[in-house]
Amino acid sequence: MLFKNKKEFKVDSQLSHIAFIMDGNGRWAKKRGLPRKVGHKYGAEAFEQTVRNCHKIGIKTVTVYAFSTENWSRPQEEIDAIIDLMRKYVEEAYKYNDIRVIFIGDKSPLPEDLKNRMIDLENSTRNCINTLNIAFNYGGRAEIVNACNELIKEGKNSITEKDINNHLYTKASPDPDLIVRTANEFRLSNFLLWQCAYSELYVTKALWPDFDMKELLKAVESFYKRNRKFGGLSNQ
Ligand code: IPE
Ligand code: IPE
Ligand code: MG
Numbered sequence: 001m002l003f004k005n006k007k008e009f010k011v012d013s014q015l016s017h018i019a020f021i022m023d024g025n026g027r028w029a030k031k032r033g034l035p036r037k038v039g040h041k042y043g044a045e046a047f048e049q050t051v052r053n054c055h056k057i058g059i060k061t062v063t064v065y066a067f068s069t070e071n072w073s074r075p076q077e078e079i080d081a082i083i084d085l086m087r088k089y090v091e092e093a094y095k096y097n098d099i100r101v102i103f104i105g106d107k108s109p110l111p112e113d114l115k116n117r118m119i120d121l122e123n124s125t126r127n128c129i130n131t132l133n134i135a136f137n138y139g140g141r142a143e144i145v146n147a148c149n150e151l152i153k154e155g156k157n158s159i160t161e162k163d164i165n166n167h168l169y170t171k172a173s174p175d176p177d178l179i180v181r182t183a184n185e186f187r188l189s190n191f192l193l194w195q196c197a198y199s200e201l202y203v204t205k206a207l208w209p210d211f212d213m214k215e216l217l218k219a220v221e222s223f224y225k226r227n228r229k230f231g232g233l234s235n236q
Pocket of ligand 2: 021022023024065066067068071185187189
């Protein structure tokens with residue numbers, strides 16, 4: 001990690017992409033005797049702040065896991081609350097227009113109005129420097145299947161890793177250097193299964209709505225202590 005003075009941390013090119021599994025909103029609410037949807041509301045605030053914090057310390061690409069292909073099995077009221085929060089976020093991001101937003105996942109089952117605004121946002125922020133991938137109705141397995149089906153449609157009968165990479169929802173981003181999961185869960189839950197091949201993993205006990213700059217810097221510090229070898233030997 002590079003830092004100009006004790007107060008200003010800056011990462012270097014070793015950490016160009018960080019991904020978050022934003023977990024623990026429900027537990028955060030439960031601890032306070034509040035409905036789960038209130039946890040998601042505070043989780044949405046932590047998300048916005050964390051994206052800003054990442055860009056502030058020089059991380060160019062941020063990916064967040066906001067809604068999985070498996071999360072449809074939750075109560076409808078909770079799903080509706082999450083969709084409403086996304087609607088709100090899309091309008092806000094459209095107004096600021098300062099981050100390139102890309103939705104990764106299958107938009108097709110989403111409400112028509114939201115789907116259209118997501119596409120508007122993607123188009124209007126296309127030329128911004130920093131990128132935010134929002135995984136919404138995202139599943140790692142579904143993403144790989146989708147890539148394979150696109151390749152079949154193109155008439156390919158033999159494919160390479162590069163072909164798959166170029167057909168993933170994340171094709172515009174490098175693989176994540178660091179995956180952070182909150183709420184002390186040590187699993188990927190169908191997140192970035194292809195892209196995580198050599199990602200460093202970091203788990204914190206903090207629940208997502210409590211994730212702040214201090215927590216982010218702890219994760220980043222941990223990353224800079226890792227010895228990434230990519231199958232080779234140290235110090236190559
Ligand atoms: C993560 O928080 C947000 C989503 C999965 C949408 P959870 O809602 O999974 O919170 P817990 O795991 O129940 O605490
Ligand atoms: C993963 O969290 C999905 C998101 C953060 C959007 P879950 O809470 O759905 O994962 P599991 O069910 O604990 O594996
Ligand atoms: Mg959870």
